[in-house]
Amino acid sequence: MCALDSSSQPIAISSTHKIPDAHRSPEGLSPLEFAARVYNRVVILMVLYVLSIGPMYWQWVDSMHVQGHPAVARFYYPLLLACEIIPVFGKVVNWYLDFWV
Numbered sequence: 001m002c003a004l005d006s007s008s009q010p011i012a013i014s015s016t017h018k019i020p021d022a023h024r025s026p027e028g029l030s031p032l033e034f035a036a037r038v039y040n041r042v043v044i045l046m047v048l049y050v051l052s053i054g055p056m057y058w059q060w061v062d063s064m065h066v067q068g069h070p071a072v073a074r075f076y077y078p079l080l081l082a083c084e085i086i087p088v089f090g091k092v093v094n095w096y097l098d099f100w101v
Helices: 031-051 057-065 070-085 087-098
Strands: none
Touching: 031 087, 057 070, 070 087
16 A cells, blocks of 8 residues: 655656647647648648649640550649639649740
């Protein structure tokens, strides 16, 4: 059995271990900070997606018109739709593709 000894010291809570706030994520971010991080990562991924068509252009052309792999055509189909729906965006993507062709 455990008996409390009069010489034992009370347990002190360390100031370095904070109890998480109910309105904070596990990383210690507020919901607004968390949303900003998610938004930034999504924007970065979308920019990388659009920029990836440059080196993959000939693979995409083969998949659309020849016997290339259909997964490449499916992967870049949303980009093709965006270029058709937003003509200015299409011009920017075509300008970028001129560097790779």
